[in-house]
Amino acid sequence: MTGTWQLVRLALRRDRIILPIWIVLLGLTPASTVAAYEQLYPDAASRMALSVGAGANPSIAVIYGPAYDLTTAGGFTAWRYGLFLALFAALMSIFTVTRHTRAEEDSGRLELIGSAVVGRYAALTAAVSVASAANIVIGVAAAAGLAAAGLPVAGSFLLGLGVAGAGLVFTAISAVTAQLTEYARSANGIACAVLGGAFLIRAVGDSTASLSWVSWLSPLAWPQRAKPFVDNNWLPLGLAVLAAGLVLTVAYQLVPRRDLGAGLFPARLGPAIAGKSLSSPLGLAWRLQRGALIGWTIGAVIVAAVFGSIANGISDLVGSSEQVRQIMERMGGAQSIVDSFIAAIAQMFGIVTAMYAVQAALRARSEETAVRAEPLLATSTSRAAWVGSHLAFAVLGSAVVLGFAGLAMGLAHGLRIGDLSQVGGIFAGSVAQLPAVWVAGGVAALLFGLLPQLTTIAWGAVSVFALITLFGPAVQLSQPVLDISPFTHVPKVPGSEFTATPLLWLAGIAIVLFGAGVTAFRRRDVG
């Protein structure tokens, strides 16, 4: 344990910006809800309507967790934020622990420190201490905020500390995953997979009355199962501390069983001879990009299925609040609320897929800066073939992501309402986003060809498109400004009429952007 304190100070110094951001965001958000609740639901009647409309809706429980009492601000806050705060506290814990353990070993920096007078367990202890302290500060800050906003003190602390408890469990889980593999990315990946599993387990338990007990298997459900402000059951908090302690013991048992820098799972060897597919630039691009494409597609399918399954219940939730109804209509169109909800989600898919397209296109740039493009371009691979192999993922990969997302949302919605006739329309609404996504990818391709040092501007462009599309109508921006975002021009399907003209225009612009990008790349210096 020698040296732990120095490592704690080092970690706090390195995290002096990111940890305060987490603490402020997670610690202060819940208190702001209290006032909003009083405004949105001023009287008993509106609160009853909310309880009946949203509280009893299993499709909403999939996302927010169970609602025990929506007639008080405390019960509402526990329902609205209990799960999300736990989720983000868990993410914060995973990243913090991995950053100060496996990431340090992965980069070789820990070896430098390990050769100084530092005990074997010092790095793990320091990382766990910092993450735990951050969780407790978040919990106490959230509790103090809620109490200051006028909620009962006991419930406030039960909710705040419950969130901290979930964070502690995932601190311990990532302390274990940091021991397993050699790479920080894998350590984060395994811990996040556990987190995703925990989210899904409780989604099943919270939305299915007969399987309610299943949620007890997920640490993410515990803050809400403590029923803060309703029953104030402190047992789940004890459960969290106990679980964190047990899992942490496992992590400490694992440390002496491995060498510094090594994982418990040995690094896997690859094939000695390349497979047939690895014979062309496209074959290589597939190897490099397939992981991201598969990950994005699976993520899109899961999220789309969740939104599809709650779409039909949305009218109940919206029905209780005139404000939300107006916002929804502004986001979508003046059609039935379910249709505009689905169209709005399709637009969200478009914006998120635009990020995928930019990432896939800019892979060419990261290959170039990592000096991995030169050896390939010194073979008979032409520049157009090489950059085209990456841009193909921006073009076709985003079609895969959007197609699967549309299909999953359509099927989930169709199965929920027992009518699959709308699957085609929902699929079309999602795929209609493609030309707009291609424009975003084309901006990245053009920057890559013309201004390779400034490719990050592509992210700025996507952010601007997203902000204009998501908030532009609500803040009543003028039409010329709204028109800057390609997503403004996509017909909102289902609901509105489908028109191909704007999509053809967008596709034409995208073709010009991609073509100009490739042409510019063929004329410039590499490196």
Add this chain to the structure above:
Amino acid sequence: MTTAISVSGLVKTFGRTRALDGLDLTVRTGEVHGFLGPNGSGKSTTIRVLLGLLRSDSGRATLLGGDPWKDATELHRRLAYVPGDVSLWPNLSGGEVIDLLGRLRGGLDQRRRADLLERFDLDPRKKGRAYSKGNRQKVALVAALSSDVELLVLDEPTSGLDPLMEAVFQECVEEERDRGRTVLLSSHILAEVETLCDRVSIIRAGRTVETGTLSELRHLTRTTITAELATPPNGIAALAGVHDVKVNGNHVSFDVDTKELDAALKALTQSGVRSLTSQPPTLEELFLRHYQEEVA
């Protein structure tokens, strides 16, 4: 004799820096040509112009009879390149990278690949991120040396290799020369260049300052003589081309310009030579002298 690479008056600027300032380089077909120069002198820039990765601002460059910029993809079938800093894909095994690069060049010799893997003691199953710097270079070397090409362009290919592997590398380059392949070898390791290269070009600040065979270059430098004489030396210090004379009784040591060697030895024999050692000029001295002159 035909030329594989012919460069004259090559200029390349990056913003305000003039990386190449009228560089000349001629590599004859079938020779191993050493390309020497300190860090930042423009070796890698020249190579990258020759590979069509950079476009020169002015000057003329011909590679295997073609234009390195316009005919890049055609020419690249006939050459293999090993960069100085080999960066591999983290999730591809070494064997996969060797095969990929070989196939993209138009095929590689499987027997030679297996032979080279064994001689370089390289495990092709490891993933890119698991290799050390030296092993990454071996991956690129095996890929290049087992390709069926006319020209090898090697940019400081041995900077991460241990002495044993350095020896293997030298053997391999000798074999390539015996097969009639042309090699452009940029290097910092002067012993390697002395062993391998038929001709050498030395560049400084983007210009060629010296080019020729090693023996031609040796004429430009000095030999160190140490002798024990029967009587104290007489008049040595006054001879043209003799420098740094140190006399200690009957012992004398001095440097002499190679072209004045004959006169100096005649002067020594007049005093009766009992023992004599002469140190031929090393490339290192030549190299250092060029840069010291620069500093002075």
